[in-house]
Amino acid sequence: MYLGLKEMAHEKLRYALLTGVMLLIALVVFILAGLANGLSQGNRLAVDQWHADNVYLNQQANKSIAGSQLTTDVTKSVTADKLAPMNIASTVLRRTGTNKKINVALIGTTKDAFLIPKLLHGRKPTKTNEIIVSQDLWDRGMKLGDKIKLGQLTQTQTVVGSYGHNMYSITPTIYTDLATVAKIQQGNLRPNQALPIAAVVTAGDSKLKNSSNLQKLSMPDFINHLPGYTAEQTTLNAMIYFLFTMSLAIIGIFMYVLVLQKQALFGVLKVEGIGTGYILASVVTQAIIMSTIGVVVGLGLTTLFGAFAPTNMPFALDFPRLIIDAILLVLAATVGALLSGRTIARINPVAAIN
Amino acid sequence: MENVLELKNVSKQFGSGHVAVTALHDVNFSITPGQFVTIIGPSGSGKSTFLTIAAGLQTPTSGQVLLNGHDLSAQSEKQRLRDRFAHVGFILQGSNLIPYLTVAEQFKLVDRLTHQKFQREEMRHLLDRLDLSKLENNYPNELSGGERQRVAIAKALFHDPDIVLADEPTASLDSARSFDVVKRLISEAHDLNKAIIMVTHDERLTKDSDAVYRIEDGQMTEF
C-alpha cells in the first residue's frame, strides 16, 4: 500500500490521467442512469400514481395498452375492491388567446375514480369540459379558471384543479372524462353509444366474473408493455453494463501495461523478499483509489448536471441506484487490477540478478 | 565460528541432453560473520547462478545450501521469501533503489512491510557511516552512481541481516568510486561483524578481501 501510494504521489500526472479516464466513464454511466430513470419515470409516473394493483386489457391487445380497444360495458365483467374504466389519448393543448402548443397525454376516467391523482389546487371535474392538469403544466403558467383547447375539439375546456408531477409517454398529463377522450379519438360520438375505453384499472383483490375478452395484468407486466418502455430501458441498461465492462478492461489494461513497465523493479523487490501479495496489493490499492476518486467526482458532477439539465430532457437521479453503480464501477476497476496478479506472480526474481 | 552460509557439493544444470549447461559444478563454499569474501570470474562463469542459489532464489540440481545451519531445500518457497527478507541483504548491479521513494522512504518501506515503527535512528546511523546523512530526502535520480550504491549498502545492512550478497556492485561505477564502495563494504563487514559476499569480474578489487574464490566454467577454487 505504502509503495502504491508513494508511487502515485510521485507520478501524479500519469495517475491523474488514469483517474480522469475513470471519471469520464463514471460520468457517462451516471448520466445514462439518470436518463434511464428519467425516461422510465416519464413513461410510468402516471401509472404509478394510480396506486392500482391490476389492469385489464383486451385479450387481443398483446398486453399493450396501445392495442387495447374496449367499451365501458366490460366493467361489468370485473369484480374488484376498487375499479375504474380508463382511456388515454395523445393530443395537443393550446391556451386560448395564445398560439403556444404543448403535447399532453389526456387520461379519461369517471368522476370519482380512485385513480385520479391527489389534488394540490382546486377541485375534481364535476361536469364535462372541466379538466385537471399536472404540476408540469401548472409550472408553465397554467392556473385555475384557464380556458384551453384540446386537439380538434371545438368545446373550450376549463382548468378546475391541479395535481403533482405526473407524466405519461414523456408528456405531462391531463385528467378528463371518458367522453372527451372519445371525442379526441373519434370526432363526434353517436348518441347512446357505449364509450370506448382502453383498460379497466383495479385496486385491491379483483377477478374476472365470467369468460370475457379481458386479460388481467399485474402492474409490472403492464408497465413493461407500455409503448417503448422495455426497449428504452434495455438499451440504456445495456449501455451501462457495457461501460462496467469497459472500466474493467481499461483499468485492467492500464494496470497491466504499468506492471509490464515495472517488471524489473518488481523483480528486485522479490529478490529482497517482498512477495507477490504485497506488490499486487499496491497495484490494486492504486486502482481502488483512482476509481473511487473518479467515481466520487463523477457523482458530484452528475448531481450538478441534474440541477442544470434542460427541463425538456428526461433526466432524474435515483441516488440509491447511483450508489450501487458507483460501487460496481470501483469493483470493476478492482477486478481489472487483479488481472495483473498472474503477471506479477510470474516475474522471476532470478532475472534481476545477472 | 559458525558458518552463516555454507554450500556443500552444489551443482546446477540448465536444460538437459546435449543442450545442457552446467553453470555450477560441485561447488563448496562457506563464510563466517565479519568476513568479506570476493568471488571473481569472467562473464558466464556462474557467478550470478551462485548468488541466486545462495539466496534461495533457485534450487541447486544437487548438493546442499545451509543458511544459518538451515537447509534451504527443506523449506517452502514462502519460508525462503520470509528468511530472505529477514536475514539476507542485497546490493545489485545497477541499483536496487525504488525510483519513487526518497532515501529515507526506502528504509521506511522495510518497516512498513514488517508492521513496525520506522527505525529512523538505525537508518541515520548507517547513512552517517556511509557519509550520506545529507541525502535522506533525495530521490535516487538526484544521487550520483556512487552515492546510490552506498545507499544500497546502507539499505542492505538495515535491520541487521546475517549476510549481504553483492552482485557486481561496482559495475556502473568508475574505478575511484569502485574502490571506495569496496573499501566501505569491507569496513562494514569488519566493524558490524557481517558476512559479505561480493561477486565481480574486476581483478583489482580483490586485494583487501578476507578470502577470494575464483570461478571458471562453474568450477570454484579458493586461493
Ligand SMILES: Nc1ncnc2c1ncn2[C@@H]1O[C@H](COP(=O)(O)OP(=O)(O)O)[C@@H](O)[C@H]1O
Ligand atoms: N536460466 C538459465 N537457463 C539456461 N542457462 C542459464 C540460465 N542461467 C544461467 N545460464 C547459463 O549458466 C552459465 C552461468 O551464468 P551466470 O551465472 O549468469 O554467469 P555470470 O553471472 O558469471 O556471468 C552461463 O553459461 C549462462 O548462459
Ligand SMILES: [Mg+2]
Ligand atoms: Mg552475472
